[in-house]
Amino acid sequence: MTTGYPLLRSLQISFYNWSVVPTQVSKFIGLDNYIRALGDEQFWTGMVNAAVYLLLTVPATVAIGLFFATLLHARMPARALFRVLFYIPVVTSWVVVSLLFKYLFTTNDGAVNWFLTDFLHLTSESIPWLEQRWTALIAISALGVWKSVGWCLVVFLAALSGVREELYEAAALDGANAWQRFLHVTVPGIRGTLLFVLVLQVIGAFNVFPSVLLMTNGGPAGSTEVPLTYMYKQAFSFLDFGYGSAMSFILAIFIFVISFLQFRFFGEKKEVGS
Amino acid sequence: MKRTAVLLPAVALAIAMGLSGCDIGGSAAPAADVEQLAPGADVTGSIIFWHGYGEDGAEVKTLTDVVIPAFEKLHPGVTVTPVQIPPGDMHQKLVTAAAAGSLPDIIRADIVTVPELAKLGTLVPLSQAMPDFQDFADTMYPGPLETNRYGDDYWGLPLDTNTKVVIYSEQGLEADGLDAVPATLDELKDAAENSKDGTYAFAEGGAGGWNLLPYIWSNGGDITDPDYTTADGYLNGPKSVEAIQMLVDLYKDGKLPGIILGGTGTGTWDGVPSGEYVSMVDGPWAMPVLQGAHPEVDFKTAPMFSGDGGSIGVVGGEDLVLTSQSENKPLAAEFLRYMLSKDAQLAMGEVGQLSAQSTLADDMSNLQPYYADFLTQLETAKPRPVTPQWAKIDDIFAKQIQLAFQGTISVQDALDEAVAQIDPLLAQG
Numbered sequence: 001m002t003t004g005y006p007l008l009r010s011l012q013i014s015f016y017n018w019s020v021v022p023t024q025v026s027k028f029i030g031l032d033n034y035i036r037a038l039g040d041e042q043f044w045t046g047m048v049n050a051a052v053y054l055l056l057t058v059p060a061t062v063a064i065g066l067f068f069a070t071l072l073h074a075r076m077p078a079r080a081l082f083r084v085l086f087y088i089p090v091v092t093s094w095v096v097v098s099l100l101f102k103y104l105f106t107t108n109d110g111a112v113n114w115f116l117t118d119f120l121h122l123t124s125e126s127i128p129w130l131e132q133r134w135t136a137l138i139a140i141s142a143l144g145v146w147k148s149v150g151w152c153l154v155v156f157l158a159a160l161s162g163v164r165e166e167l168y169e170a171a172a173l174d175g176a177n178a179w180q181r182f183l184h185v186t187v188p189g190i191r192g193t194l195l196f197v198l199v200l201q202v203i204g205a206f207n208v209f210p211s212v213l214l215m216t217n218g219g220p221a222g223s224t225e226v227p228l229t230y231m232y233k234q235a236f237s238f239l240d241f242g243y244g245s246a247m248s249f250i251l252a253i254f255i256f257v258i259s260f261l262q263f264r265f266f267g268e269k270k271e272v273g274s
Numbered sequence: 275m276k277r278t279a280v281l282l283p284a285v286a287l288a289i290a291m292g293l294s295g296c297d298i299g300g301s302a303a304p305a306a307d308v309e310q311l312a313p314g315a316d317v318t319g320s321i322i323f324w325h326g327y328g329e330d331g332a333e334v335k336t337l338t339d340v341v342i343p344a345f346e347k348l349h350p351g352v353t354v355t356p357v358q359i360p361p362g363d364m365h366q367k368l369v370t371a372a373a374a375g376s377l378p379d380i381i382r383a384d385i386v387t388v389p390e391l392a393k394l395g396t397l398v399p400l401s402q403a404m405p406d407f408q409d410f411a412d413t414m415y416p417g418p419l420e421t422n423r424y425g426d427d428y429w430g431l432p433l434d435t436n437t438k439v440v441i442y443s444e445q446g447l448e449a450d451g452l453d454a455v456p457a458t459l460d461e462l463k464d465a466a467e468n469s470k471d472g473t474y475a476f477a478e479g480g481a482g483g484w485n486l487l488p489y490i491w492s493n494g495g496d497i498t499d500p501d502y503t504t505a506d507g508y509l510n511g512p513k514s515v516e517a518i519q520m521l522v523d524l525y526k527d528g529k530l531p532g533i534i535l536g537g538t539g540t541g542t543w544d545g546v547p548s549g550e551y552v553s554m555v556d557g558p559w560a561m562p563v564l565q566g567a568h569p570e571v572d573f574k575t576a577p578m579f580s581g582d583g584g585s586i587g588v589v590g591g592e593d594l595v596l597t598s599q600s601e602n603k604p605l606a607a608e609f610l611r612y613m614l615s616k617d618a619q620l621a622m623g624e625v626g627q628l629s630a631q632s633t634l635a636d637d638m639s640n641l642q643p644y645y646a647d648f649l650t651q652l653e654t655a656k657p658r659p660v661t662p663q664w665a666k667i668d669d670i671f672a673k674q675i676q677l678a679f680q681g682t683i684s685v686q687d688a689l690d691e692a693v694a695q696i697d698p699l700l701a702q703g
Binding site for chain 2: 016019020021022023024025026027028106107108109128131132216217219220221222233236237238239
């Protein structure tokens with residue numbers, strides 16, 4: 001009931017020119033909201049931005065998370081401390097860190113520009129990070145990676161402890177070096193978890209919201225809008241709940257298909273070699 | 275098996291709901307005659323008052339410790355329960371409450387939300403319900419009063435108002451080698467083009483209507499016709515284009531800071547005190563904050579830069595509205611009258627709330643000398659188009675102007691496109 005009702009209700013709303021107030025007529029318009037979304041340039045800009053965000057964040061997050069998980073899995077001093085340090089970004093508030101990153105990427109006095117110009121001398125001009133589409137997406141993605149690496153790391157750590165020690169010993173006896181052991185023992189051993197993390201990260205990338213809302217609010221000129229900020233604006237700023245709902249269903253179907261494909265291509269292969 | 279068990283009824287229901295294709299809602303009884311709310315009625319009971327006064331400031335304290343107790347003393351036995359809602363959450367809160375039928379009795383609403391709430395049918399048409407409406411209306415500055423008009427009625431009365439003027443400092447003028455702050459748009463352009471390296475004659479923190487309409491109006495342009503039915507020939511007219519073109523040219527020459535694109539950079543409240551920006555256009559709330567933070571700087575005000583259209587500011591502020599859901603409208607109306615009384619207006623004036631009643635201008639200036647320039651500006655200040663579609667229109671306006679700033683399209687093309695998108699919205703009313 002608790003998940004079903006809101007879901008069905010918003011499905012219903014998506015077929016209407018919905019009026020917020022129940023005393024006013026909500027006009028049935030069939031698939032008009034869906035057709036409008038499919039032809040809405042701004043919606044597709046949002047989808048492309050989400051896809052770019054996905055490419056910039058997901059591989060990096062998974063790679064960094066897996067790298068440090070492997071390091072921390074080995075017996076090393078202050079392991080617990082490092083685990084906590086990596087997990088801190090995960091539990092911090094999106095609002096606080098989004099504003100923090102916004103200041104880091106400030107054009108004139110931001111720390112990132114200072115680092116690039118005055119410290120590394122890579123460029124003499126300050127980069128207007130949040131004032132153009134691609135640089136803004138890089139800044140937003142940097143926050144995304146920083147925020148989710150810890151979560152990936154913890155999940156990978158749990159998975160790593162499930163890989164049998166004997167396999168490593170056997171591989172070592174066969175003369176495999178560290179990289180080969182990682183590739184042929186660790187990766188197959190955590191394949192299930194890897195897929196799980198990948199699917200959730202991809203879903204998360206398409207649902208990126210507070211960081212964009214707070215760092216650029218979709219601007220300038222709608223160029224950094226992502227699906228959720230655009231839907232939110234349609235529903236809560238413009239009271240166009242029908243249109244917002246229709247877009248959310250298009251996005252949901254899209255994510256469902258992507259996730260399905262991921263399972264299809266990466267999921268069932270572990271039986272093959274065994 | 276399990277999946278189909280869930281999916282089948284869901285799909286069936288969706289088809290039943292969706293494809294049945296009937297309109298829903300609108301079940302309320304047809305609007306009865308508007309309940310008359312005569313002044314001086316015998317009031318009892320209690321009401322709830324939503325407002326967005328600054329939580330930690332003196333405003334809430336004055337409201338709860340001075341204004342409401344005084345009203346309750348005048349009408350023994352009645353209770354007014356104020357509920358503070360952070361201004362950023364107000365719109366969403368109002369929408370949710372309107373949908374759920376749980377609006378309070380009386381609201382201090384941002385001026386731009388009044389036509390939207392009126393269109394939703396959630397407000398009492400005060401010009402019909404209050405026999406003394408015109409008496410109040412006559413005391414108000416025209417700009418703030420206009421923000422309450424939707425259709426043939428007025429749905430609220432201005433509780434407080436503000437507008438923006440030029441704010442600068444002597445130190446800033448000196449740093450940029452200027453004798454005086456620019457008075458006209460031409461002088462502004464001149465000063466901006468000749469400003470020293472590292473300083474700017476002025477800065478704007480955004481490209482929405484709140485920021486840029488004063489430049490368009492002062493230059494003699496407009497955004498729509500006076501009845502908000504079309505933007506064609508107004509927003510894309512020569513005077514509007516010229517005003518935006520001037521800003522775009524300055525931006526491209528590096529003479530207008532990039533914060534106008536909503537990105538990051540020195541904010542105006544930091545740039546003006548430091549002398550990086552000679553001037554900014556901002557509201558009365560900036561003055562106490564700036565003076566408090568930078569006691570060594572002498573902040574001054576001047577009228578909005580003038581042009582062929584005069585010196586025209588943009589109206590801000592809040593209106594008081596009564597909800598049609600209220601079960602105690604006589605008390606809510608009586609409280610509204612008290613909030614507009616001289617006592618309450620002066621009490622709130624002491625903590626920074628400018629009265630929208632031109633009849634109280636002298637009293638207001640006596641409270642705070644810096645109010646004077648804002649009050650003069652208010653005499654001609656205009657509201658952003660008073661239409662339920664404003665949020666969408668503002669979004670289109672800002673987006674097209676940002677594209678022009680980025681150089682993607684010309685100013686004329688940007689404003690033509692904006693008009694093409696805005697006119698269908700205005701047609702919906």
